[in-house]
Amino acid sequence: MKKAYVQGVGVLAPGLVGWQQCREVLTGKQPYEHAELPKLVPQRLAAAVRRRTGDYIRLAIEVASEAVDNSDVDPSTLASVFCTSDGDGQIAHNICEAVTHDEPMVSPTQFHNSVANAPAGYWSQAVQSFEPSTSVAGFDHAFAVGMIEAMAQVTMEDRPILLVSHDVRFPEPLHSARPMASSFGVAMVLSPEKTNASLCALTATIHRVSGKPSVFEDAALEAVRKGNPAARSLAALQAIANGSGTVELNYPEEDLLRLEFAS
Amino acid sequence: MFPLVISTFTTTSALGTGIEAMRSALQDRRSGLAPCSFDTRLQTYTGMVQGVDEVKLPESMSIFNCRNNRLAQLGLQQDGFVDHVTALRERYGADRVAVIIGTSTAGIHETELAYQHRDPDTGKLPDDYHFETTHNLFATTQFVRHYLQLTGPALMVSTACSSSAKVFASAWRLIASGECDAAVVGGVDSLCFNTLHGFGALGLVSETPTRPCAPDRTGISIGEAAGFAIVERPEQAESHTGMALYGYGESSDAYHMSTPRPDGAGAALAMERALTCANLKADAIDYINMHGTASEVNDAMEDKAISKVFGNATPASSTKGWTGHTLGAAGITEAAIVFTAFKHGFLPGTINTKEVDPDFSSRIILDNETASPTYILSNSFGFGGSNCSLIFGMYK
Numbered sequence: 001m002k003k004a005y006v007q008g009v010g011v012l013a014p015g016l017v018g019w020q021q022c023r024e025v026l027t028g029k030q031p032y033e034h035a036e037l038p039k040l041v042p043q044r045l046a047a048a049v050r051r052r053t054g055d056y057i058r059l060a061i062e063v064a065s066e067a068v069d070n071s072d073v074d075p076s077t078l079a080s081v082f083c084t085s086d087g088d089g090q091i092a093h094n095i096c097e098a099v100t101h102d103e104p105m106v107s108p109t110q111f112h113n114s115v116a117n118a119p120a121g122y123w124s125q126a127v128q129s130f131e132p133s134t135s136v137a138g139f140d141h142a143f144a145v146g147m148i149e150a151m152a153q154v155t156m157e158d159r160p161i162l163l164v165s166h167d168v169r170f171p172e173p174l175h176s177a178r179p180m181a182s183s184f185g186v187a188m189v190l191s192p193e194k195t196n197a198s199l200c201a202l203t204a205t206i207h208r209v210s211g212k213p214s215v216f217e218d219a220a221l222e223a224v225r226k227g228n229p230a231a232r233s234l235a236a237l238q239a240i241a242n243g244s245g246t247v248e249l250n251y252p253e254e255d256l257l258r259l260e261f262a263s
Numbered sequence: 264m265f266p267l268v269i270s271t272f273t274t275t276s277a278l279g280t281g282i283e284a285m286r287s288a289l290q291d292r293r294s295g296l297a298p299c300s301f302d303t304r305l306q307t308y309t310g311m312v313q314g315v316d317e318v319k320l321p322e323s324m325s326i327f328n329c330r331n332n333r334l335a336q337l338g339l340q341q342d343g344f345v346d347h348v349t350a351l352r353e354r355y356g357a358d359r360v361a362v363i364i365g366t367s368t369a370g371i372h373e374t375e376l377a378y379q380h381r382d383p384d385t386g387k388l389p390d391d392y393h394f395e396t397t398h399n400l401f402a403t404t405q406f407v408r409h410y411l412q413l414t415g416p417a418l419m420v421s422t423a424c425s426s427s428a429k430v431f432a433s434a435w436r437l438i439a440s441g442e443c444d445a446a447v448v449g450g451v452d453s454l455c456f457n458t459l460h461g462f463g464a465l466g467l468v469s470e471t472p473t474r475p476c477a478p479d480r481t482g483i484s485i486g487e488a489a490g491f492a493i494v495e496r497p498e499q500a501e502s503h504t505g506m507a508l509y510g511y512g513e514s515s516d517a518y519h520m521s522t523p524r525p526d527g528a529g530a531a532l533a534m535e536r537a538l539t540c541a542n543l544k545a546d547a548i549d550y551i552n553m554h555g556t557a558s559e560v561n562d563a564m565e566d567k568a569i570s571k572v573f574g575n576a577t578p579a580s581s582t583k584g585w586t587g588h589t590l591g592a593a594g595i596t597e598a599a600i601v602f603t604a605f606k607h608g609f610l611p612g613t614i615n616t617k618e619v620d621p622d623f624s625s626r627i628i629l630d631n632e633t634a635s636p637t638y639i640l641s642n643s644f645g646f647g648g649s650n651c652s653l654i655f656g657m658y659k
């Protein structure tokens with residue numbers, strides 16, 4: 001596929017609060033220290049709307065907001081790709097619990113928030129974007145799967161795109177069936193053209209060799225990377241922080257997705 | 264855009280298994296809706312596929328066993344689809360064929376059943392419950408890839424009721440980008456308590472069989488379906504159906520999570536973008552297969568959107584009275600209806616509906632009409648304001 005340009009990044013995870021802190025950690029200027037995720041209060045959602053959302057939707061809005069703020073684009077002009085491992089585990093739990101009862105009481109708000117494209121729906125409302133949005137799922141490979149869709153859109157539709165990948169830890173008993181160490185959200189704006197704001201160029205290739213993905217020597221960072229499907233993006237974020245680098249991510253089956261970042 | 268030919272397709276819904284069952288039900292005007300036996304706590308009609316529970320997955324894939332994957336397998340086994348894929352795999356190589364599936368709830372019903380059997384003391388789910396291969400949204404894509412032995416690009420599109428319409432747009436982009444030579448696109452969505460009671464809580468489920476575009480319409484009848492198609496570049500296809508994807512249009516409503524924009528602006532934008540993509544004028548379209556869910560708001564806004572883009576001459580209808588609303592499988596199911604209309608020279612009307620809402624201004628047809636359509640537009644709209652319009656045509 002043709003080249004795209006990274007215009008801005010947003011990150012939110014325990015100990016990685018915002019792109020600036022994440023960049024410092026990933027370039028070795030600051031050690032990684034685990035810290036609780038701050039309370040999620042995305043300002044782009046009106047208070048009345050925000051009240052109807054849980055952390056799953058809020059995390060997506062937070063990182064999307066940071067990415068567009070960092071990239072100096074009008075968010076209403078951006079198409080988007082949202083990727084998730086499995087969707088909103090808290091809502092899945094609540095509804096699956098509710099429907100065990102003789103008279104199920106499902107919250108209408110929870111139900112309409114249960115669709116995998118709920119974060120995309122709230123985002124398009126928040127920024128008043130009529131542009132296309134695709135939500136994709138990919139289990140442990142969600143970020144890599146979403147990246148391919150995003151790159152196909154940037155290069156084939158010739159339009160900038162907002163890519164958001166986020167997953168939030170499930171409550172029990174689903175957590176035991178689908179464990180995640182913690183929540184992780186990442187967003188990036190990708191553009192078909194280089195601008196003054198471009199951080200680096202990016203090419204993506206599905207590489208049909210079995211091999212190991214890029215990992216971290218730092219045990220704490222490696223634990224973050226492995227602890228959440230969206231955090232599989234961490235090596236890519238490090239390459240962006242460094243301005244260049246080649247990283248490989250697991251792609252379904254034994255394949256690898258190779259991402260090459262260059263200044 | 265360049266067109267993608269439909270090399271082959273198959274469809275399984277409440278109308279039966281395979282293309283012929285759909286054709287006869289459409290031409291005989293026989294609805295697949297019946298009183299809901301899947302969940303007796305609700306009084307409604309559903310478009311249930313018969314025989315899903317009797318389907319046995321191959322032993323080596325038994326970990327994928329759940330209603331959604333059983334339905335997927337039942338669908339894949341119709342119309343010689345697997346043989347077509349085998350030929351495709353041999354021609355291009357397994358890694359050059361993408362699998363792009365749409366669903367809204369995948370195998371969540373497996374989790375619903377597991378929740379009924381939690382350990383009374385610890386709350387733990389049963390030991391034989393496997394999240395990754397059932398409930399997980401990507402599970403259906405993985406099941407289809409394994410079943411068809413394909414290893415090309417993999418995608419699960421989950422944008423509620425537009426999911427398996429948008430798979431065609433993703434397929435075009437992946438083929439155009441050179442990431443693959445062909446794609447198996449499809450949609451699989453199966454009955455579950457989440458959607459029955461969720462739509463019920465929103466007051467969108469009709470107690471009687473759904474009546475799209477009727478003045479006294481009372482909401483949706485939920486259906487389930489599996490459908491698949493192979494798309495590839497015309498010059499590379501060894502044989503094809505004589506039909507092609509000519510355009511797609513995607514938009515967001517930016518309005519509300521479960522209510523479409525009442526003026527239909529988002530829906531109209533998707534249709535306009537599809538026309539632009541196909542490089543066609545509105546009057547080239549011979550028939551519109553509506554999203555037409557029979558919810559009060561959807562049908563009214565869709566009528567406005569169609570009138571705005573097409574005026575009031577282009578025949579339009581909703582086929583949800585036949586299949587029910589198959590949610591994440593609606594796009595592919597209605598694509599199969601469109602292909603059947605091309606192939607057999609007719610336009611399906613709108614069953615169950617006795618008269619059209621007098622407030623509507625577009626030309627909604629109730630009876631089937633004999634016709635030789637050249638281009639047909641199909642609409643799919645989902646929660647979150649996710650709109651997708653597709654234009655299919657006779658390949659020239």
